[in-house]
Structures are given as structure tokens and as C-alpha cells.
Amino acid sequence: MENNNINYSIKLMGLMIFTSVFLMQTGICNAKGLDMFKGVKQQVLRISGGTAHIPVMKEAAKRIMQFNPEIQITIAGGGSGTGIRQVGEGLVDIGNSGRHPTKTEIKKYKLKIYKWAIDGVAAVTNPKNRVKALSTKQLQDIFSGKIVNWKDLGGVDRQIDVYTRDKSSGTRAVFWKKALKKSDITDKANVVVSNGAMKTAIRNDPFGIGYVSVGFIDNHVTAITLDGIKPDMDSVKSGRYKIARGLYSNTKGEAKGLAKKFIDYLLSPDGQKLVLNKGFIPVK
Amino acid sequence: MNFKEKIAKFIFFSSSILSAGVIFFILGFMIILAFPVFSKGLFFDMLTGLWSPDHGLFGILPMIAGTVCIAGLAVFISIPISLGCSCFIFLVNPGRTGKFFKKIVEAMTAVPTVIYGFTGIFLLVPLVRNLFQHGSGMCILSSAIMLALLISPTMILFFIQSFSLVPKNYLNAVDALGGNMSQKFLYVIIPNAWRGMITGIILSSGRALGDTLISLMISGNSTAFPGSVMDSARTLTAHIALVIAADFDSIEFKTIFLSGICLYVMTCTGVILARITMKKQNFQRNNEI
Amino acid sequence: MTTKNWCQLCCKRAAPELNNGFGINNGYGINNSQGRIYRRRKFVNSLVMTASVLTTLFGLFWLVWLLWTLLSQGLQYLKPSVFYLATPPPGSSGGLGNAILGSVVMTFVGVLIGAPAGILAGTYLSEFARESKIAMVIRFANDILLSAPSIVLGVFIYEVVVVSMGHFSAWAGSLALALIALPIVVRTTEDMLHLVSNSVREAAAALGTPQWKITVSIVFRAARSGILTGVLLAVARISGETAPLLFTALNNQFWTHSLNAPIANLPVVIFQFAMSPYDDWQHLAWAGAVLITLTILIINVLVRVFLKTSKTVF
Numbered sequence: 001m002e003n004n005n006i007n008y009s010i011k012l013m014g015l016m017i018f019t020s021v022f023l024m025q026t027g028i029c030n031a032k033g034l035d036m037f038k039g040v041k042q043q044v045l046r047i048s049g050g051t052a053h054i055p056v057m058k059e060a061a062k063r064i065m066q067f068n069p070e071i072q073i074t075i076a077g078g079g080s081g082t083g084i085r086q087v088g089e090g091l092v093d094i095g096n097s098g099r100h101p102t103k104t105e106i107k108k109y110k111l112k113i114y115k116w117a118i119d120g121v122a123a124v125t126n127p128k129n130r131v132k133a134l135s136t137k138q139l140q141d142i143f144s145g146k147i148v149n150w151k152d153l154g155g156v157d158r159q160i161d162v163y164t165r166d167k168s169s170g171t172r173a174v175f176w177k178k179a180l181k182k183s184d185i186t187d188k189a190n191v192v193v194s195n196g197a198m199k200t201a202i203r204n205d206p207f208g209i210g211y212v213s214v215g216f217i218d219n220h221v222t223a224i225t226l227d228g229i230k231p232d233m234d235s236v237k238s239g240r241y242k243i244a245r246g247l248y249s250n251t252k253g254e255a256k257g258l259a260k261k262f263i264d265y266l267l268s269p270d271g272q273k274l275v276l277n278k279g280f281i282p283v284k
Numbered sequence: 285m286n287f288k289e290k291i292a293k294f295i296f297f298s299s300s301i302l303s304a305g306v307i308f309f310i311l312g313f314m315i316i317l318a319f320p321v322f323s324k325g326l327f328f329d330m331l332t333g334l335w336s337p338d339h340g341l342f343g344i345l346p347m348i349a350g351t352v353c354i355a356g357l358a359v360f361i362s363i364p365i366s367l368g369c370s371c372f373i374f375l376v377n378p379g380r381t382g383k384f385f386k387k388i389v390e391a392m393t394a395v396p397t398v399i400y401g402f403t404g405i406f407l408l409v410p411l412v413r414n415l416f417q418h419g420s421g422m423c424i425l426s427s428a429i430m431l432a433l434l435i436s437p438t439m440i441l442f443f444i445q446s447f448s449l450v451p452k453n454y455l456n457a458v459d460a461l462g463g464n465m466s467q468k469f470l471y472v473i474i475p476n477a478w479r480g481m482i483t484g485i486i487l488s489s490g491r492a493l494g495d496t497l498i499s500l501m502i503s504g505n506s507t508a509f510p511g512s513v514m515d516s517a518r519t520l521t522a523h524i525a526l527v528i529a530a531d532f533d534s535i536e537f538k539t540i541f542l543s544g545i546c547l548y549v550m551t552c553t554g555v556i557l558a559r560i561t562m563k564k565q566n567f568q569r570n571n572e573i
Numbered sequence: 574m575t576t577k578n579w580c581q582l583c584c585k586r587a588a589p590e591l592n593n594g595f596g597i598n599n600g601y602g603i604n605n606s607q608g609r610i611y612r613r614r615k616f617v618n619s620l621v622m623t624a625s626v627l628t629t630l631f632g633l634f635w636l637v638w639l640l641w642t643l644l645s646q647g648l649q650y651l652k653p654s655v656f657y658l659a660t661p662p663p664g665s666s667g668g669l670g671n672a673i674l675g676s677v678v679m680t681f682v683g684v685l686i687g688a689p690a691g692i693l694a695g696t697y698l699s700e701f702a703r704e705s706k707i708a709m710v711i712r713f714a715n716d717i718l719l720s721a722p723s724i725v726l727g728v729f730i731y732e733v734v735v736v737s738m739g740h741f742s743a744w745a746g747s748l749a750l751a752l753i754a755l756p757i758v759v760r761t762t763e764d765m766l767h768l769v770s771n772s773v774r775e776a777a778a779a780l781g782t783p784q785w786k787i788t789v790s791i792v793f794r795a796a797r798s799g800i801l802t803g804v805l806l807a808v809a810r811i812s813g814e815t816a817p818l819l820f821t822a823l824n825n826q827f828w829t830h831s832l833n834a835p836i837a838n839l840p841v842v843i844f845q846f847a848m849s850p851y852d853d854w855q856h857l858a859w860a861g862a863v864l865i866t867l868t869i870l871i872i873n874v875l876v877r878v879f880l881k882t883s884k885t886v887f
Contacts, residue, residue, distance in 0.1 A: 074825040074835050076825075079529050191506060205421070216850065292789075296693050299690045303718070304710065371625040394809045396815065396869070398813065401844075433636070466618040491720070521816065551720050
């Protein structure tokens, strides 16, 4: 009797595993660029860092793991600073950053840098906001807390809610350097933890202003036209919109093994198409 | 036989020392890791300064103020609600309705804070933003309301418990003298149960101080010194969660341990105060009976 | 208590009004003021009553509002696929299977580490140390651990385990959870053992049973369900704990095969998905929120059932 029960439960478990494997396999799977992952045995690839990278990372990981279920890829956010630090300390295999690692970081951690996409950073507001264009000076004044009301910019009579990112963010570093020209960011600004959280905050707050990676812009948020140039893929690609940066994946020393394969995949035609699909500009 | 006894006692003893030692170990550890701050003489500056890493300022005073404001306001909101609810459950309707409410309250104590944070961000933040026509809605008020909701169940249960410790013959005497419900509550129950109630308030404020997710999600996390309840603010706990991403060797990262020590001191003070009030209550009761 | 105290109490608090209020003593005295005071007292009484009912309704309103939103938002997204699919990349469908599994595993391991130590420590306090100085110190330390902010414990585990091991892991997360479970189990075990009546211990001791045997085979048996209650309470508490897991277990988008790797877990997934701009992620966050709340409510009901049975034992 007991044996029967065990047999039954084993069968049931088998069925469940089969079903789940089956379900995993049914996803649309493009195997062309993935051949290099053939025959990789039981390996784990750990990735963390830049939050702008996440949509591309997750999709690439999904494709690779569907192609070869023995590969495990884990992806976490945390921001560019986290990515660089964690890869440097060996906590992860690939550390993503939305800014070029500094000289000291490269020297200290012996980083090898791979750039696989170009991305713009745009100031964003809620679509309900009438203000759709600003000058650099106005942007600086908003973020430093000199202009505090939308009324002064032709909007409604409401306080401006400034949103910024924590210091670990590469998006913040680039925006601060290139858009705000290193002027102050007010300490009254709300702090959010990722590009995604920034977008959610602006989407929900009709009086907010923040900044996200261009890859995150859709009809839920308005990208502010800065000095007459609208940030989108074309203007970033042509270099007319100046607040652009590379998306980097960093490894400690030369990339090897699975990490190398993963980066190679991102740089392959397949990977670059994926980059384009997610709203970033391919490097090749 | 004696040997076995010794072994058993040793096992029990060592595990209790282990579990008690953890907390001292944590404190020692925090102090050691924060030591560079002490040795550089930055300790006082950091405890009383403002936060602006771009200008080399790493003071956690705004966070301490934020923590105290948010937790204080939450307790302030929560006390009248808890008092009313516990009075209702204990006195007004101690029958089926009261018992049912008590069950709900007990169940609510276990709801994780991330759930409160999540619902708060969807329900409360837009409400506050539209109601007060000011700011983003991510502010001290919103997170204090959500925290009040989080700690009220604990407080209500503590209140009810200390009410029930009031000797039954006191209550019977009030009934015998023809006193009504409000007299029973105001003149007999509260004067006799207030120490227990204060213990409850202290312990629930400890919970409010130590919560991370609600303040991280709702309070806006700005590093400015809070000026009004509509301002965005950052608590020590949220500060830890945000700064742990920073470079390990940076001074910024060291503030984590400083914040940890601050929270630790606050918790200890709370526990000690709660112990004192509880002890006095016991003492008082022993004397009377 | 002494009569003197009781008289003081009455005189101080209630007596001035009682003397006039009911007119028991001086029914014919000053009719006007008697009526006025009576009315005032009735008014105060109804005021207190109304205030109490109103605050209860007010508190209840928020709770119901919260639960209602949770249920109405969450239940519609709680599909079977939530349980067996892994968390998806943005824009595609998936479930919370890996997060649920991760939470269950970490809670289980956390309790497995925390509960035995907690039970032993609680037993020591109740059976061996009792009211000694060392027991006072341990109890005090336990109280602090009980109310220490969970994120502080998380930072501790991060530095001790994550940094020294060199990577985030389910082990680190479980250890952080164990630290949270520990004081709860210590406290409830001690309380529950106190409930076992002393005559049972004395009877056994009179038969010449050594103390460790009394503890293990008699006191433990009598307080069985009480101890289980403590463990369940700890499970309820740690299964929703988020803050320390943010930087110990981290998160993982996929199924985890090893406790040595970062692991997905429900609270952190809810946190990340709730803050995300993708609709399907937010739907999953609602589903997860309902799931976790219901689980904890069920554990609470179980606790109550166990407590009931434990009462019949004593």
C-alpha cells in the first residue's frame, strides 16, 4: 500500500517536471546565435548592477536558459556602483554599469570593460504635465531646487516633485554630469532605487520630474525636449542629443567561460537585435 | 547519571548563551566596523551633520530626525485608535462582536510590512497627494499613517492585556456602586493599567522605528532635514537599505554601521524603559494584593 | 489588596461624583445640580462610548480597505500558473513559482536553525536558570534581539556571511531569518513551559528522576503543542520578512538548485515587482501579496488551534 503511494507520487512528480519542462520549451526560441551555449554543463552565471540593463539581460538569459537548461543565470539590480563593486569583489561574474568605470575602479579591481549598447538619459515628466520642453538652465534650476513650482515653467500651480536616484546609479552619474553640468541636486528630492522605480514614480505622480534611460520611455511618461532636441533613439544615435552613455558589462580580468559566452552573445547579431528591440542603440 | 545531567545542562546553557550572545556580538561588530569613524573623530560630525556626499558631508542627522518624526507621528496616530478599539473590545462589546474584532486584530499583527508598503503606495500616496494638493504624496504623513496601521494591532493587544490584568473585584465594585461604563474605564481601568499601556506603546514604537519597507517605499527617501509632515524624509532603516549599494571602503558605507548603532541604542532604550515600567507595575500589584 | 487602598481609589476617582450622581445618599438635596450632574455623566458616558465605537469603526475601515484592495487586486491575478512558472522578464508571462519555492526553503531552513536553539535556550531559562542573575541577562538580551530592527540583523549577516563567503546565498538569507526566529521561539518556549504545573515536575522528582529527564520526557511532552505554537509564530513572522533578504539572499529570476546561490523569495519579489513599471510584474506582485497574507493568516489559525489543544493538556 505504502509502496503504491510512493510510486504514485513519483509518477505525479515526474509528470509535473515534464509539464514544466514542456512549458519552458514552448517559448519562442531562436537558436541561431545560441549555438555557442551547446554542451555547457551545469554552470551558474551571476550578474548584477545597472538597472537600465535589466530588460536586455533578462531576455537574453531567458533565451540562453531555454536553449540549454543546464545553464543558470541570476540577475539582480542594485545600480552601476553595486555592479562594479560586486564584480570587483568576486560576488558576481558580470557587473553591469551604466557609466564607464572610473580609472581607480579599473585599477583597483582589474576590470575588463565590454560596451554593448548606447543609451540616452532623458528627463521625464508625467504625460498629464503641460510642460514638455525645458532648457538646460531650467533643468538645473529645477533639480537644484531654485524653481519649485510648475507655474514658473508654464504649468499648473503645484510644487515640483523632484525625483532622483541613489549615488550608486550610473544613470544619475551621467545625468548629473551631462545634463545638469554637475550642478547641485536638491536634498529635498525623493530617492528611488532603479530606472523601473523611477518610471513608476513619474507615471503615478502628475507633478513629478525625474530621469530615466531612453530604453524605458514609452507613452506612460513624457521625455522632456531639452534645448529643442527630443530624446529618442534617432537623436541619441546621431549624437544630436548629448546626454548619452554606453551600457557596459564588466568582468574581473578578461572574461572567460560562460561570462565570455554571454557577452559574446550580447555582441552577436542576435544579441544586438535584442538590444534594439528593448529600445537601446546597438554598437555594431 | 550525574554526567548526563551535566551534559544536558551544558547543552541547554550553551544554546541560551549563544542566543543571548548574538545580540552583543552584533553590537560589538557594528562598533568595530564603524571604528574608522570614531578614530578619525568624525563621529560627532556624522551624528549631528547634514547629508550631502557631493560636498563631503556624511551626517545622518536628517535620517535620525526622519526616523523619530515618522515613528513618533505613527505612534501619535495609533494611540487614540488603539485606545478606542481596545475599549470597544474590552468594555463596550466584550461579547461575540468584540471577540470577532479581537481575532481580526490578532490576524493583522502578522501581515508583512511589504504588503502595507505596497497597498500604501497604491492607495494612500495618491490620496494624500490629491487631498492636500501639495507635494508628491510620498511624505512623512503617508508613511506614518501606514506605520500606525502596522503597529495598531500590537498596541491594541497590549492594551487589552493590561486591561485584563486589572483585578476583577475593582470592576465588580464599580458595578456595585452603580458606576457606568465610562467611569469604569476612565477612573478604574486606566489608572490601574497605564503602566502596561505605556509598555505597549514603547514596544510598538520600537516596531515603528525598526520598520524598513514602509518607509523605504512610501516616505520618499529624501535626505533633507524634515520640515513639515508633507515633506519627504528618509529613515535610518531605509538609509541602510539605500546605502548598502555604496563602495565598501567609502565613508558613506560606514554610515550604515553608525545608523545600525543608532537603531540599536534606540531599541535598547525602548526595551529598558519597557522593563522598568513593567517591573513597577508588578511591584505595585504585589504590594496591593 | 487592602481595604484602605480601595477606599483611596474610590475617594480619589469616583466618589465626588458618585455621591451626587445617583442620589443614593442625598436624594432630596439639590435637585437641580443632581439632574445636571447626572446628565453630564450620562453625556460623558455616551461621549466615551461613541468615541470608542467611532475609533473602532475608523480602525476597522482602514483594515477592511487594505484587505479588500489586497483581495480584489490579488485574487484576479492568482492563476494556477503563478505557482509553477518562474518569474518572467518584463513583458512576458510567468509566475512566482521560484519565489514561492525559495521562500518556503529559506523559511524552512531558517526555522530549522533557529527553532532548536531557541527551544533549548527557552528551556534553560524556564527549567534551569529560572530567576538567577544569568537568566535575567539572557532574557534582557533576548528582548533586545526580539525588538531589534530586522535590517540591522541583515547588515550583520551581510558582513559576516555574504562578504566572507564572497557571494549572496540562500544560506545567508536563511541565517538572517533564523536570527529573527530565534528570540520568538525562546520567548514562547519559556512561557509555555511555565504553564506546565509544578506538581508534575515535583511528582517526577519525587520518583528520583534526574532533572534533564524530567525536562525532556515530561515537561516537553506536556508543553508539546505550546512549543509548536512558538515555532509556528516564528514561521509566520519570518515568512513575510523582507528587509534582511534584500542583501543576503538577494533575488534570482530562475529556479535555484543550490542553497549556495542567490535565491528568489516572495517578499523581495513583491517589493521589486511592486516598484516596477511593468503591468504584468505588478499583477504578479498583487498575486504574491495575497498569497503571502493568506498563508500567514492560515498559520495564525493553526496557532490558535494548537493553543486550544494545549490548554486541554494542562
